[in-house]
Structures are given as C-alpha cells and as structure tokens.
Amino acid sequence: MGVKGVKVKFKELETAIGRFKGLEISIGRVVEEIPEEPIGPTPFPSIAELRDWDLKLLRRYRPFYMPFCDLCCLCTFGKCDLTQGKRGACGLDMAAQQSRIVLLACCIGAATHIGHARHLVEHLIEKYGRETPINIGEDAVEIDMPVTTLVTGVKPKTLGDLEMVLDYCEEQLTHLLSCCHTGMEGNNLDFESKVFHAGMIDQIGMEIADAAQISAYGFPRADPEAPFTEIGWGVVDTSKPVILVIGHNVPPAVEIVNYLIDHQLYGQVEVAGICCTAHDITRYNAGAKIIGPISWQLRFVRSGIPDVIVVDEQCIRTNLIMEAMKIGAPFIAASEKCCHGLPDRTHDDPDAIVEDLVSGKAPGALILDPDKVGEVAVRVAMEIAPKRRKSGILPSREEVVEWAKRCRRCLECRRACPNDLPIPEALERAAKGDLSALEALYEDCIGCVRCESACPQGIPIHSLIASAARERMASERFKIRVGRGAVQDVEIRRVGGPIVLGEIPGVVALVGCANYPRGGIEVAEIAEEFARRNYIVVATGCAAMSMAMVKDEEGQTIYEKYPGVFDAGGVLNIGSCVSNPHIAGAAIKIARIFAKRNLRANYEEIADYILNRVGAVGVAWGAMSQKAASIASGFWRLGVPVIVGPHGLKYRRMLLGRREREEDWYVYDARTGERVYVGPAPEHLFYAAETKEEAMVMIAKLVMRPSDTTKGRAIKLTHWIDLHKRFYGCLPDDLHLYVRRKADIPITMRDEIMKFLEEKGWQERPIPDPTLLKRLIRG
Amino acid sequence: MMRGESWQTAEIPGPKKAHLITDPRIVASLIKRSSRPILVVGGEADEAVVNYAIELSKAVGMPIATTPSTLKAFTERGFKEAHPFSAVEIGERLRDPDWEGLDGSGQYDLALFMGFKYYVSWLILSGLKHFAKRGEGYLTTISLDPYYQPHATWSLPNLTRERWEENINGLLQHLRR
Numbered sequence: 015m016g017v018k019g020v021k022v023k024f025k026e027l028e029t030a031i032g033r034f035k036g037l038e039i040s041i042g043r044v045v046e047e048i049p050e051e052p053i054g055p056t057p058f059p060s061i062a063e064l065r066d067w068d069l070k071l072l073r074r075y076r077p078f079y080m081p082f083c084d085l086c087c088l089c090t091f092g093k094c095d096l097t098q099g100k101r102g103a104c105g106l107d108m109a110a111q112q113s114r115i116v117l118l119a120c121c122i123g124a125a126t127h128i129g130h131a132r133h134l135v136e137h138l139i140e141k142y143g144r145e146t147p148i149n150i151g152e153d154a155v156e157i158d159m160p161v162t163t164l165v166t167g168v169k170p171k172t173l174g175d176l177e178m179v180l181d182y183c184e185e186q187l188t189h190l191l192s193c194c195h196t197g198m199e200g201n202n203l204d205f206e207s208k209v210f211h212a213g214m215i216d217q218i219g220m221e222i223a224d225a226a227q228i229s230a231y232g233f234p235r236a237d238p239e240a241p242f243t244e245i246g247w248g249v250v251d252t253s254k255p256v257i258l259v260i261g262h263n264v265p266p267a268v269e270i271v272n273y274l275i276d277h278q279l280y281g282q283v284e285v286a287g288i289c290c291t292a293h294d295i296t297r298y299n300a301g302a303k304i305i306g307p308i309s310w311q312l313r314f315v316r317s318g319i320p321d322v323i324v325v326d327e328q329c330i331r332t333n334l335i336m337e338a339m340k341i342g343a344p345f346i347a348a349s350e351k352c353c354h355g356l357p358d359r360t361h362d363d364p365d366a367i368v369e370d371l372v373s374g375k376a377p378g379a380l381i382l383d384p385d386k387v388g389e390v391a392v393r394v395a396m397e398i399a400p401k402r403r404k405s406g407i408l409p410s411r412e413e414v415v416e417w418a419k420r421c422r423r424c425l426e427c428r429r430a431c432p433n434d435l436p437i438p439e440a441l442e443r444a445a446k447g448d449l450s451a452l453e454a455l456y457e458d459c460i461g462c463v464r465c466e467s468a469c470p471q472g473i474p475i476h477s478l479i480a481s482a483a484r485e486r487m488a489s490e491r492f493k494i495r496v497g498r499g500a501v502q503d504v505e506i507r508r509v510g511g512p513i514v515l516g517e518i519p520g521v522v523a524l525v526g527c528a529n530y531p532r533g534g535i536e537v538a539e540i541a542e543e544f545a546r547r548n549y550i551v552v553a554t555g556c557a558a559m560s561m562a563m564v565k566d567e568e569g570q571t572i573y574e575k576y577p578g579v580f581d582a583g584g585v586l587n588i589g590s591c592v593s594n595p596h597i598a599g600a601a602i603k604i605a606r607i608f609a610k611r612n613l614r615a616n617y618e619e620i621a622d623y624i625l626n627r628v629g630a631v632g633v634a635w636g637a638m639s640q641k642a643a644s645i646a647s648g649f650w651r652l653g654v655p656v657i658v659g660p661h662g663l664k665y666r667r668m669l670l671g672r673r674e675r676e677e678d679w680y681v682y683d684a685r686t687g688e689r690v691y692v693g694p695a696p697e698h699l700f701y702a703a704e705t706k707e708e709a710m711v712m713i714a715k716l717v718m719r720p721s722d723t724t725k726g727r728a729i730k731l732t733h734w735i736d737l738h739k740r741f742y743g744c745l746p747d748d749l750h751l752y753v754r755r756k757a758d759i760p761i762t763m764r765d766e767i768m769k770f771l772e773e774k775g776w777q778e779r780p781i782p783d784p785t786l787l788k789r790l791i792r793g
Numbered sequence: 794m795m796r797g798e799s800w801q802t803a804e805i806p807g808p809k810k811a812h813l814i815t816d817p818r819i820v821a822s823l824i825k826r827s828s829r830p831i832l833v834v835g836g837e838a839d840e841a842v843v844n845y846a847i848e849l850s851k852a853v854g855m856p857i858a859t860t861p862s863t864l865k866a867f868t869e870r871g872f873k874e875a876h877p878f879s880a881v882e883i884g885e886r887l888r889d890p891d892w893e894g895l896d897g898s899g900q901y902d903l904a905l906f907m908g909f910k911y912y913v914s915w916l917i918l919s920g921l922k923h924f925a926k927r928g929e930g931y932l933t934t935i936s937l938d939p940y941y942q943p944h945a946t947w948s949l950p951n952l953t954r955e956r957w958e959e960n961i962n963g964l965l966q967h968l969r970r
Contacts, residue, residue, distance in 0.1 A: 076885075078884060078888060078920055079920055080916040080919045081919050081923055082916075082919070083805075083806065083807055084806055084809060095807065095808050097807060097809045098809070098922065098931055108923050108924075109924070426802070429802045430801070430802055432801075432912075434800075434801070434910070434911060468802065660910055660913050663880075663881070663912065663913060663916045664916065666916070670881060670882065670885045672886075674893075701879075701881060702880070702881055703879065704836035704837075704860055704862065704879065704909075704910065705836045705862045708836065708860065708861060708862050711861065738861075741862060741865070742861045742862065742865055743864065743865035743868055743869070744868060747877060
C-alpha cells in the first residue's frame with residue numbers, strides 16, 4: 015500500500031473530551047490499493063519530483079524566449095531593466111523572468127480550472143450526494159480518470175473521492191505560485207519544469223470538473239452518437255424570450271433548464287449559450303443552443319436578442335453588464351469570482367429580485383445559488399421579453415453610413431486592432447454607401463472592440479461591422495454534435511495498435527480559444543484536411559464550435575459529414591475546455607490498454623511512451639488565455655507537441671527542437687540498451703505557425719514518432735510530403751532525417767525520394783524500441 | 794508618419810528602442826559594412842515583397858531564409874537562394890551564436906526582416922534583441938517592413954505603401970552603386 019499519510023472523516027464522533035460533528039482529520043493522504051495494478055514510483059508527485067523528465071525534454075526542446083516587455087515590474091525594487099543580459103534587483107535575468115511569467119500564466123490557468131472544479135464538486139455533492147458514483151462511460155470506460163490515476167495513483171469512485179485529489183491540486187498550485195515570488199526560483203529551466211508541473215496539475219483539475227459534471231448531470235458518456243444541436247446566430251427563435259448564458263461553469267444554466275422543465279415551460283423560452291457553458295448546457299439538454307465562440311459575445315448582445323444575460327465564470331467580457339444595460343437586458347452574475355459590482359441578492363425573495371430586474375430598478379443581480387438563478391432568469395425573461403421587443407443597438411444601414419462619415423482617417427482603430435484589419439478603408443467606403451468592405455471584416459473580427467476604445471470620434475465600429483453583416487449573421491445556422499466526453503476503452507482497443515504502429519497517421523486535437531488571425535474558417539479547413547486524410551480529429555472549446563460554423567456545397571457541416579467515433583476519419587466534439595483531459599486520457603489509455611503499461615503513479619514512463627509512440631498533436635489556432643497556456647503545458651509534459659497560431663507567439667516562448675543537432679535525437683533501444691539515432695521526431699514541443707498552411711504541414715510532420723513501423727512511417731510521410739508539395743511546391747529539405755529504411759518510402763514516390771536521398775548521402779538506420787529512460791532497458 | 798512609434802499602439806517595448814531609418818543610405822551602409830548579412834522573409838510577403846527580396850539578395854549576394862509558405866513564390870521566380878525556415882525556427886537559430894548558418898560558414902552579423910505580420914516580427918525581434926549574443930555585443934537587426942519595429946536595432950518608420958516602396962527602391966539604388 016502506498017501511503018502518503020492518513021485522512022479520516024467522521025460525521026459524528028463522541029469521545030471523552032466531547033462530541034464532534036463533521037470532524038475531519040488529515041495527516042497527509044492514503045493511496046488506495048487497487049488489486050490489479052501496483053502503485054508506480056511517483057504517487058502525488060511534488061513540484062520537483064518529475065524534474066528529471068522535464069529536463070530531458072528541455073534539453074531537446076529548448077526555450078526560445080521573445081520578451082513582451084524589457085522590464086520587470088513585479089516588486090518595489092522595480093521597474094528593473096532586463097535588457098540584453100542585465101539582471102534585476104533580485105538577481106533574475108530575462109530568460110528566468112520570461113519563464114517566471116509563463117509559470118504565472120499557467121498557475122492562473124490551472125487555478126481557474128481547479129477553482130472551477132472545486133465549486134462544481136462542492137455544488138454537485140450538495141445536490142446529489144458524496145456517494146454519487148463517478149461514471150463517465152458506463153461499461154465502455156473502465157479507466158474513468160486516466161490523468162488522475164496516472165499522476166496520483168488513485169482511482170476516484172465517487173464525487174466525494176474527488177475532494178482529496180482537489181486538495182492535492184490546490185496544494186501543488188500554492189507551491190508553484192510561491193515560486194514566482196521575488197527571491198525564489200532563479201533558473202529558467204527550473205521555472206520551465208514548474209510550468210510543466212502546473213500543466214499536469216491543471217489536467218487533473220479539468221478532469222475532475224468534467225468527470226463530476228458528466229457523472230452527476232448525465233452528460234453523454236463517451237458517446238460517439240452524441241446528439242446534434244444547433245449553433246449560430248440564426249438558430250435562436252426570436253419570437254420567444256431568450257436567455258443567454260456565458261462562461262464555463264454550467265450549474266446556473268442547468269438550473270434554468272430544470273426550472274423550465276419543472277414548470278412546464280420548456281420550449282417556451284430559448285436558452286442559448288456562448289463559450290463553454292454553451293457546450294455544457296447542450297451536453298445536459300440538446301434542446302439548448304449554441305450561439306458561437308467567445309468572439310460572438312458583443313455582436314450578439316448588441317443585437318438585442320437576449321432578454322436576460324446570465325454569466326458564470328471565465329472568458330466573460332468584463333464590461334458586459336454595461337452592454338446589457340444598453341439593450342435593457344437584466345444581467346445576472348452567478349459566480350462569486352465575477353461579482354461585477356452587483357448587490358448580492360442570493361438570500362432575497364425571488365419575487366423581489368424579479369420585480370427589481372423587470373422594472374429596471376436594478377440593472378442586475380449577483381445570485382450565488384444556481385437554483386435561484388434558474389427561477390429568476392426564467393421569470394424575468396418571460397416578463398421582460400414582451401416589453402423589450404428585442405431592442406438592440408446595432409445601427410440601421412443609414413445610420414452606419416452616417417457614423418462612417420465621421421471617420422477622420424486617424425488610423426487609431428487599425429493600430430489598435432490585433433489583426434490589423436483595414437477598418438479605415440472600410441469606413442471610407444461605407445461613408446459612400448458601400449458597406450461591403452465593412453461586412454468583409456466580420457469573418458476576421460475577433461470581437462475585442464479595441465477599435466471602439468481607440469476611436470477619438472466615438473464611432474461604434476464593432477456595431478457597424480455587425481450591422482453590415484446582419485444578413486450573414488441571421489443566416490448562421492449549423493449543426494454540431496454535442497460534446498461526447500471521453501474516448502471509450504473499446505475504441506482505444508480498436509485504434510491503439512494502428513496509432514502506435516503509425517497506420518492511423520495521427521490524432522489531431524483542435525482546441526482552445528477564438529483569437530484567430532483570419533477567422534474561425536481556418537480551423538474548419540484544418541479539421542477537414544486531416545479528417546479527409548483519415549487522421550482522427552478531436553476538438554474542444556471554441557475550436558470545436560468554429561469547426562461547425564462552415565458548410566460544404568451540400569450544406570453539411572464537418573460533424574454531419576464525418577462520424578463521431580475515435581477512429582480513422584472521425585471528427586469528435588469532445589466537449590468544453592474541461593473536457594481536454596479526455597484527449598490526454600486517450601493517449602494515456604493507449605499505453606495502458608494497447609501496451610499493458612501500468613498507469614498508477616507512473617507518469618514518467620507513460621509520458622516517455624507517448625512521446626516516442628503516440629502520434630498526437632494539439633493545435634490551438636486561436637489560443638488566447640492563461641488557461642490555454644496551462645492546457646498546452648499539460649500536453650508538453652506528457653510528450654504531446656502543441657502548435658499555436660501566430661498570436662500564440664505572445665505566450666513569449668517556444669519550445670523548439672533543432673533538427674540538424676544530431677546529438678539531440680538519440681534514444682535508448684529498450685531491447686539492447688544501445689543509443690540509437692531516431693531523427694527529429696517529434697521535432698518541436700511548442701511551435702507557432704504564421705499561416706494555416708504552415709500549421710498543416712507541421713501537423714503532418716509532428717505526428718511522426720520513433721516507433722513508427724515502416725508501413726506507418728510510409729503513410730505519415732505520404733501525407734507530410736503531399737502537403738509540403740502542395741503548399742510549398744517542393745520536397746521537404748529535411749526529408750532524409752525522417753526516412754529510416756527504404757521500406758519507409760511511400761511506393762508512389764519511391765523514385766523521386768530515392769534520388770533525393772542519394773543526393774543527401776542517406777543511409778539506412780535501425781528502428782529501435784525507443785525510450786529516453788535508461789531504467790526501461792530490458793536487455 | 795515619420796516617427797518612431799509602434800504601429801500597434803500598445804506594443805511598447807521598454808528602454809531600448811530601434812533607431813529610426815530616416816534615409817535608405819543608412820541601411821545600405823549597414824549592409825555593405827556587414828561581413829555576413831541575411832534577409833529573413835515572412836508569411837505575409839506579397840508579390841512586391843518577394844520581388845524586392847530577390848533584388849536585395851542579388852544586389853549584395855545575401856542569402857534569404859523564408860517562411861516555408863512563401864518559399865513557393867521564390868521558386869516560381871526561379872530564385873534558388875531562398876531557404877525554408879519558419880519564423881520561430883530562423884529566430885531561434887539566429888539567436889544561437891553557435892549556429893552554422895545556411896551554408897555552414899557560421900553565424901550572421903546582420904539580419905534584415907521583411908514580409909511579416911507586425912506582431913510576429915515584433916516578437917521575433919524581441920527575442921533577438923535580448924538573446925542573440927555576438928561576442929561582446931548583439932546581432933544587428935533591421936526591419937524593412939513599412940512599420941516601426943521597436944525591437945529591431947534599426948527600423949523604418951510607419952509608412953504608406955508608396956513611401957515604403959520609395960525607401961526600398963532607394964535602398965536598392967544605393968546598394969547597386
């Protein structure tokens with residue numbers, strides 16, 4: 015029994031010194047014995063326990079820092095100028111400072127998910143009971159929480175069991191955050207190791223949140239046939255009262271649906287969501303609808319369609335209450351993390367709250383009771399909708415022209431726009447009555463509205479763009495499968511072999527936010543390209559939504575065209591942000607189910623397995639948030655490379671391999687113990703692509719793994735070379751590094767490639783049983 | 794707008810900002826004084842940028858490292874001295890004092906950038922400003938895009954397309970003298 019301590023809970027305890035209720039004694043923690051599998055070497059690892067593994071990765075994938083600022087201003091010694099080798103008053107140099115900021119970002123991201131999980135678990139325990147079983151896949155999933163089991167060694171069985179794991183996450187997070195204090199960690203690689211730890215802990219937090227809500231709310235349980243729902247601006251029936259839910263923590267939205275059902279009002283009120291709450295409310299009830307990713311917030315609110323806006327937490331536009339007031343829609347804040355300056359009405363009579371919101375006496379309310387949110391939101395929506403008549407603030411066509419005439423061509427809007435959109439030129443044409451250029455900005459606009467803040471004339475530029483695209487927005491109606499949750503064990507059994515052998519060319523995970531360089535259509539194009547090529551495409555969060563918002567010539571979305579199974583050519587909506595660990599979990603389960611590796615507290619071995627054998631790549635094309643940073647870092651430590659779009663450079667450091675540095679690409683052959691050159695596979699761990707074409711070629715490259723069979727490598731090379739030729743017009747100049755044997759060469763390209771290889775002086779080399787861990791050598 | 798102001802208003806770097814190129818002769822002089830210059834071309838390069846890049850390369854025998862998605866534009870023009878490296882890959886290599894260069898002859902002492910999204914070269918140039926050591930000093934970088942890039946050593950100011958073309962044409966003239 016792996017024991018790290020003792021934790022005892024008593025509902026009621028009578029002793030000689032008195033009678034105690036709800037007593038909890040914690041002396042470390044107990045690692046439960048699971049008969050079929052021994053505990054591994056690193057249960058509940060501390061912040062430095064996996065450091066050796068991290069440093070192995072960081073020796074190969076070295077950080078390239080791109081500081082966002084020359085200064086450090088985190089303590090009163092500063093500001094300190096860290097330019098070109100200078101050190102701050104605390105002794106830190108720029109490399110350490112950058113990695114420290116990355117750690118800070120990842121701690122924020124991890125804290126957000128872990129805090130979300132804590133609130134969710136507490137709420138669900140209160141509502142459904144501590145003994146509610148964890149059940150994310152009925153009989154189709156034996157390993158419910160692979161990340162948690164891999165890291166900690168425990169297999170939680172009930173909601174109550176999750177609390178102990180959350181205790182661990184919170185403890186680790188506190189230690190990690192403390193390392194960012196002045197006068198703590200001083201070495202950039204040690205900061206980076208802690209970044210990896212934050213990402214790993216974050217994966218547990220997310221896994222807990224999703225396991226809890228799937229188990230308690232009955233979301234689809236690893237269901238390849240999860241139902242379809244609708245997505246897009248045009249899916250809302252505007253003749254009905256509309257409740258808009260925004261955020262990530264779904265209980266308030268669930269209680270809105272429950273109230274409608276319990277009061278026979280279901281179908282009379284539209285419940286529509288933006289961001290991950292939208293994903294999760296449709297997992298609860300497929301009759302709910304999704305408006306779109308976070309960039310849809312302001313354009314939809316300004317349309318006036320929502321009658322009530324309910325926000326929970328994360329990625330909410332923080333001045334949304336001001337926007338709600340402009341359209342006369344009451345605003346309900348449902349999380350103590352985001353109070354928005356509103357009075358706490360949690361304990362008030364619902365009648366009084368409804369009266370105040372409907373009459374306009376109060377613009378909004380903070381209600382920290384999801385049940386009460388459900389009642390108030392529905393009643394307010396039904397009472398206020400006939401009065402509001404969907405009055406929005408999007409200008410008419412004539413008003414757009416008049417606003418555009420006020421433009422003085424100062425260019426401040428364009429200089430404020432993250433995507434450098436040609437707003438002044440569009441306004442110039444609009445002033446002459448031609449709104450087509452404004453409309454054309456709609457696709458590329460990420461809805462940040464910095465243009466409006468910058469405009470000295472006070473032109474509501476975002477509203478002008480939305481108004482010019484009004485018809486296009488109204489026609490947005492698409493189909494999306496609701497989030498299916500985990501991957502089934504039986505699916506892993508079916509594809510584990512083909513993935514590890516390379517015959518399914520790879521798993522492409524499209525995740526993250528909507529800070530796209532050229533609109534969400536690029537995500538859909540990437541997904542389509544790889545689904546068509548028989549990769550497995552999985553998606554979460556805003557990316558999963560953006561993929562759905564494109565139709566082919568026959569009017570079908572990608573989710574309608576491709577099956578939802580975890581198999582070659584499948585396209586899976588896994589779910590919301592907190593569903594990401596199901597993707598990591600699939601890779602982990604391949605090691606367990608296909609290769610019979612032990613999972614429990616065996617992180618390093620499984621990460622080594624995934625790095626060397628599982629051809630998975632994450633793509634966060636619109637990554638924006640600190641959460642996206644921590645999600646990515648959880649994948650890095652697990653050996654899964656991540657590609658971001660160009661805005662991802664603003665995370666200020668990449669983890670890049672150097673293909674020509676031969677010494678970096680040796681592994682042990684686990685059969686013989688020999689050190690064997692395997693080529694730069696995968697070449698990078700964290701990479702930003704400038705264009706979608708570059709991303710696609712890099713995806714095809716990064717799925718190659720040292721363990722690929724010759725047949726598998728030939729398939730992967732076929733796709734990589736094909737994409738390279740299509741987009742770049744030539745063979746890859748480093749192709750010889752990825753061909754190990756003649757049998758690796760795709761038959762249809764044999765002559766051309768052999769000629770290339772001869773010019774490079776290529777020679778055949780062995781294919782080992784690869785590992786970076788000396789202790790795994792068997793021979 | 795001949796001022797050293799970041800094109801994206803909020804992209805303020807810190808105490809060390811690029812010298813403003815007020816005359817293309819400055820760039821011509823820097824290139825002529827360099828023993829190993831390199832031109833780096835990004836994924837936003839349009840036809841004109843690719844054509845200018847080729848002319849600049851030919852004028853002084855300067856190699857080009859280009860984002861792979863722009864490579865095709867060079868090869869279609871029969872230009873073979875463009876080597877494919879993504880923005881982050883070439884950035885990381887230019888940072889490393891020990892990199893052997895495109896031809897195996899060692900690092901470069903001058904890197905010119907053009908054809909990038911503003912924020913992409915802003916960040917790559919920041920990485921080079923802070924970390925690309927060359928002996929006692931640092932790699933000299935020049936931004937030739939029509940926007941002021943504060944992290945470069947030298948940068949053109951924010952320019953209209955017409956004024957930018959005048960500057961690049963002027964540079965070519967001085968290089969050919």
